[in-house]
Amino acid sequence: MELKSRLLRAATARPGVLLAVRPGATRERLFVEAELVRRGWPCAAGPASANLLVCVGEATTAEDDWAERLWLGIPAPKARVTASAVERAVEALDRGRADLLSGAHQHHVGRHEQTDGDLHRGHHEHQESPDPAPESGRHTHDDHNSHGSEHTNGSSAGAHQHGAHEGHASHEGHNGHAAHGMHGDHDMGVVAGLPMAARADDRDGLRLDRLHVPLGPVLADWPAGLVLRLELQGDVVQQAAVERIAAPITARPPFWNEPWLRASAGERVARGDAARRLCAAHLDSLGRFLAVAGWDDAAAEARHVRDRALAGVAATELTSSVVPLIRRIRRSRTLRWLTAGLGVLPSEHAHHLGVTGPALVADGDVHGRVLVWLDQIERSAGDCDAPGTLGAADVTGPRGRTDGANLPSQALLDVLPGLLEGAEFACARLIVASLDPDLDEFTWAAPPVRGPADD
């Protein structure tokens, strides 16, 4: 026993952390990310390799369905904590570690044979059978293939602000590839609890099986709260629809747009602070983009510089750490070779859809958008200590004009489906990362100006 506990202690010294970030919790996410880097805890890419589920941000009233599934997908030993505020984050992580050691969450770990879905493949052993949340019954039960990416489906009514998707078969989310269907479009049989795929024309003129795969809301380096309902053929996206997960509406302005929103509400905001926030916002997007592009080193550096910018280092110091990073990315021929020609968004089209931020300025592909970020990072890093206050007319935040009829990220979300059609999966991830919509914007209800922007 002694040996076993010691082994467990050593094994969980660096638990794999799966971050489930709710919209509106950017501040907390940044803090937790920095804390994880400080502790050297790895961020898991999916539930299979995680030990500790860290939900960042306030939970909605009913515990989210997707978080529940995520939790079920994590193999034991596991623990789950919520970091709802910056002040409580450190304590939450410590508690998570302690829970892992003590096995506080393991009491409902048992073995149990699943009855449905066993056609000939034998036993699906479920490790956590007695439902932690009995009311969500069916779901918690059969959701072992819970992948972070596959879990938001029509069953949680609150999760749909779009409403149009209520009609989806509730199990669509678990559509594994193996469930291929019959010929014909209408034939959506369900086998082993998995819906069968239907056939449809693809990009290359073949009629192949098409899978409905929801992507998000929890995926490494993914905009918090975004769900893309993809129709995949192989790894080619044939169609994409955008959804957002439910999030409580707060009076707290979205983190990245805060300075501009406060300025337009009449508060005095220093120009330097706004520049700093802009710089950090783009560095955050850049870090995410680089991570998706598979350039981990540069991504880690971008995030490090972002944290420094937010910590308030002097403009000269910030510039000296920003410049080498930017030069390195700008000069990377490989990055140019890999990202040029992807997700081309001409400025007329962007303008037509109401895009006002870097995506409009870039007037081009993924690489162009990254270059615009780099320019703005460089410029704003120099302005971090600029004197003066932000005028009420100065309304261009990191993702576009904050005073428009449309939220800046709404425009970006509107652009997405068109850009994703026909893209391969990896390209689709890059395109999403290069637009990097910020779903925090939707959680904000500014009393005097505008209501919650649901569509």
Added chain:
Amino acid sequence: MNLELFLLLASALFCVGLFGALTQQSIVMLMMGLELMLGGVILAAASAWRYIAPAAAEGQVLVVVAITAMALEMATGFAVVTALFRSREIDMTDMAAELKE
């Protein structure tokens, strides 16, 4: 180990493959039957080389030819399936036979 054993194994593989090729409706499965048959042929040629005329390289050349035939059969098969599928959404032999009518 002797020639007869190898040839028996080869004919067993050939017949299993033949059964598959005759019964399977799906073109891809049919090709798997053909592959198995060719596997038997390769084995027969190799054992003939070994036990009948090892000094002559012709036996080996025959194996090379059979292996090449396998690759060609595969490539052509997939191309044909793709072409059929593109034009008619067909991947079954019975359906392809109906095309004649």
Added chain:
Amino acid sequence: MTDPAPLWAVLALPAVLAGAAWAVASFDAVLGAGARAAWPGREALRLLVQQPRRTRAADVPLTRLGSTLLPVAAVLAAVVLPLGFRSVSDLPEGIVWFNAMEALAWAAVWLTGWGPNSTLSLIGGYRFLAQGLAYELPHMLAITTAALGAESLRVGDVVDAQAGLWFAVWMPAAFGIYLLSALAMSFWGPFDQPAGRDVAGGAAAELSGVDRIVFLSGRWLLFVVAAAFSVPLFLGGGHGPLLPGWAWTLLKTAVVLAFLVWARRRIPTVRMERYVELAWVVLTPLAVAQALVVAVVVLNR
């Protein structure tokens, strides 16, 4: 000529490879900002206590088969890898053997991706096949070029042929292509798309616990073996002044591995839809031209 190795070498080989793979993984971890060398060990321990997990309608035997096949293929490929001038078995067709064993990784990764019945892991499997089709042609031509230069498929003969001049010197294109394909076949570094983070770990997305350790360590083993094989093929194997043969082999292998690990941090992940065109339109003709040059040199020797 290569001496036959004693029988215990068969048992020692996996251990030595595992040690090397661990060393490389630790080195890779050290290069990361704020990381420590002990992390790969900790990571292995962490996964070791994890319980296995199943996905719905998963094909568990196939997944297991795939994830175990990967390290097995790596060790089998290493059978022809000489340390100094000795390898476990210096087969007369060692180079073809290496190629065939490395091709088993195709089946292994695809099976691991298919088995769990999850879209993301299958995408990882697809990606590896696309990658295989892209790297395999130039790769085969590159190793054929080395065999051509030595006029033998036996790895020992290839090493002997480099007693004077290393093949890397007069077959630079083949050497470069080989290094690229070594990365690609072990889907490591800039070619890690089949196990990329953007698909939540790709082929490994649904693996947990021991399965995951086996699969990921198989990947490291394959990486080490593929990189180490460049030493007998192009860098003169154990040949070198002063030091004994085994020391030279280790040194050269370490240099190659260090270079690859270092280079990985400077390049984003290469996507196959871009690389495949480069591989077929540029690298394959280049490899053919290199083979032609070598053939002419060999004929006039």
Added chain:
Amino acid sequence: MNDVAFGLLAALAVVSGVMVFRFDSMARATFSLLTSLLCVGGEMLLLGLDYLGIVTVLMMTIEMAIMAVFMVMFMMNPAGLMPMTMTHNKKGAAVICGIAFVLLAAGVLLAPWPARQGKPPADPTMDLGMSLMGPQMLTMMVLGMALFATIVATVVLATRRGRYDRFGDDLRAPQASDPVRGGVGR
């Protein structure tokens, strides 16, 4: 030792060959076929054909991996989640195959096989190479031509787009218009 290896490989080859047509799941069928063919490669190693045996292993692995993808693409129900038979004329085929096997076996056992002539060369691979590049040059060239013709024919069959689709009617477009951009810009 060799006899045991032969027996094991032979049994595995036949069993996995049979299983190809018994599995529901396409992935299992494909890899069962791969097992069977790898055993054939192993038997060739036993016969002393090292090079050809290893090449068989290499080729079959790659071929089957690609075949698996085609399976998933074109087959209905590749995972076998919904068992269904896609066979026809099972009985007739079984009879035919049974008869064929009996005939073949009878032939194998009854035929007066000639005594072995000559000894295996020290290096069969060298022998094969010399033969292919010498007396069998014509065979080699025909194989090469056949492979080349197959490459061309399969591409023509499988693709829908030609150069006019990619570079415009006058073939002057600076960049090919492809659904996915390649890495060289051709």
